[in-house]
Amino acid sequence: MLEEPSLAVPQWSLTRISQFCEPQRIAVIGTGYVGLTAAACLASLNHDVVCADISESRIEQLSKGIVPILEEGLSDLIREMTTIGRLRFTGSNSEAVSNAQFVFLCLPTPEGADGSADLSAIEAVSLEIGPYLLANSVVINKSTVPVGTTFFVRDLIDRDDVDVASNPEFLSEGSAVRDFLQPDRIIIGAQSPDVAIRIADLYGDSSQPRCIVVDIASAELIKYASNAYLATRLTFINSIACFCEAVGADIRTVSQGMGADRRIGPSFLNVGPGWGGSCFPKDTQALIHMAEKVGCQLPLVKATVEANDEHMRHVATKVARAVGGSVTNKAVAMWGVTFKAGTNDIRYSPALKIANLLTGWGATVTAYDPSMPGPIEGIRLVSSKEEACRGADVLFVATEWPEFASADLAAIGEVMSNRVMVDSRNVFAIDEAINAGFEYTGMGIGNMRALVDESAK
Ligand code: UGA
Numbered sequence: 001m002l003e004e005p006s007l008a009v010p011q012w013s014l015t016r017i018s019q020f021c022e023p024q025r026i027a028v029i030g031t032g033y034v035g036l037t038a039a040a041c042l043a044s045l046n047h048d049v050v051c052a053d054i055s056e057s058r059i060e061q062l063s064k065g066i067v068p069i070l071e072e073g074l075s076d077l078i079r080e081m082t083t084i085g086r087l088r089f090t091g092s093n094s095e096a097v098s099n100a101q102f103v104f105l106c107l108p109t110p111e112g113a114d115g116s117a118d119l120s121a122i123e124a125v126s127l128e129i130g131p132y133l134l135a136n137s138v139v140i141n142k143s144t145v146p147v148g149t150t151f152f153v154r155d156l157i158d159r160d161d162v163d164v165a166s167n168p169e170f171l172s173e174g175s176a177v178r179d180f181l182q183p184d185r186i187i188i189g190a191q192s193p194d195v196a197i198r199i200a201d202l203y204g205d206s207s208q209p210r211c212i213v214v215d216i217a218s219a220e221l222i223k224y225a226s227n228a229y230l231a232t233r234l235t236f237i238n239s240i241a242c243f244c245e246a247v248g249a250d251i252r253t254v255s256q257g258m259g260a261d262r263r264i265g266p267s268f269l270n271v272g273p274g275w276g277g278s279c280f281p282k283d284t285q286a287l288i289h290m291a292e293k294v295g296c297q298l299p300l301v302k303a304t305v306e307a308n309d310e311h312m313r314h315v316a317t318k319v320a321r322a323v324g325g326s327v328t329n330k331a332v333a334m335w336g337v338t339f340k341a342g343t344n345d346i347r348y349s350p351a352l353k354i355a356n357l358l359t360g361w362g363a364t365v366t367a368y369d370p371s372m373p374g375p376i377e378g379i380r381l382v383s384s385k386e387e388a389c390r391g392a393d394v395l396f397v398a399t400e401w402p403e404f405a406s407a408d409l410a411a412i413g414e415v416m417s418n419r420v421m422v423d424s425r426n427v428f429a430i431d432e433a434i435n436a437g438f439e440y441t442g443m444g445i446g447n448m449r450a451l452v453d454e455s456a457k
Pocket of ligand 1: 169170173234270271276278283
């Protein structure tokens with residue numbers, strides 16, 4: 001299925017493209033984070049958008065204005081766009097594409113059993129829509145897909161009068177609408193300048209050189225390489241945090257000092273319990289798998305994945321140490337279950353992986369999360385921070401929701417059995433926790449004084 005990627009960067013690469021938005025008819029297939037955000041945002045850019053999904057219940061909900069994901073600004077935008085008639089939902093992919101000039105594929109590519117990306121949704125939809133596509137329409141892959149998939153789609157569609165292109169999406173959950181409408185860059189992989197310019201025009205109003213036009217294989221790989229690089233950066237900073245603890249340094253100042261170097265920059269240097277979510281874990285695995293298939297080893301990416309798993313174990317061990325070395329029969333209060341703040345997504349959440357380790361070692365975990373996700377096996381979910389802490393031996397802060405930082409720690413301490421806290425996101429200032437009577441353990445915050453005293457013994 002994989003075509004040999006072209007190494008040639010087209011001459012029209014890095015083109016500055018900035019036009020006003022001529023309304024176009026667009027079909028978006030898939031109503032996940034990427035599909036819903038793309039559909040609503042493209043509608044807000046003046047286009048006539050129809051968004052399709054095979055899940056009837058999802059389409060029914062969306063048609064009633066019920067948006068199943070927590071994403072700042074998205075529900076309002078969807079409601080506004082559906083009310084003015086620029087966005088509608090359908091359960092029929094063929095109906096959606098039959099009048100569309102552009103078709104965005106925003107389909108899931110979950111991790112397969114061997115780590116590769118599972119392309120069955122892309123395959124099924126491509127085969128289904130082929131006969132219904134308009135002549136001169138463009139099918140654009142927005143999903144994160146292995147190199148070669150856009151050509152695979154072209155072959156499945158099997159239409160000489162239809163173009164294919166790659167336009168990977170870089171939005172982050174929690175800031176999806178903003179990221180879509182104000183992207184750092186828009187990557188367009190196309191086979192001709194005409195197609196690239198037609199796609200760039202969809203994004204309209206920019207007067208900045210944010211469209212980067214490349215060959216299709218490079219566009220597909222830019223997405224994987226970006227995610228793997230960001231994951232590597234996080235693993236790096238989490239590893240340095242462990243080292244900080246051993247030598248009495250403070251990761252917060254180390255990150256700040258590193259980030260002040262313009263070549264490094266300050267983003268993605270915040271220590272945490274490990275990275276997770278619906279993208280980094282599956283995309284790093286898919287990249288490793290893809291590379292191995294063509295005989296290329298990516299030892300750094302493999303090490304990043306392994307070190308991330310090890311880091312989560314390290315955090316669980318910190319919780320055990322905080323309660324005397326073993327969590328057996330200990331009550332752990334956990335604040336946050338989602339993979340990060342600002343989302344209700346619990347896929348590959350480090351909080352849950354660590355909770356699983358803790359329960360495996362004999363602890364009970366009672367958790368609270370502001371997004372109030374549904375029941376989760378193995379942990380008890382409650383509806384407030386205080387309730388989670390009632391009778392707890394230790395508070396484990398797993399996610400950086402703003403409402404945690406403003407908690408009244410003295411009052412929280414009152415309801416706990418022991419005032420012990422492991423703060424895996426450094427949400428609290430140490431003094432604040434200590435003043436509220438807590439034994440506090442942060443991440444990557446070494447205590448030089450204690451180390452000196454220890455070595456003097
Ligand atoms: C990630 C990328 O950031 C997006 O650019 C990309 O489009 C998306 O994947 C995707 O492929 O669809 P997302 O998974 O929403 O976005 O989440 P991130 O904000 O990247 O966070 C990933 C993980 O890293 C989370 O567990 C988060 O808590 C952790 N993280 C992030 C840190 O521990 N420290 C940081 O400084 C930043």
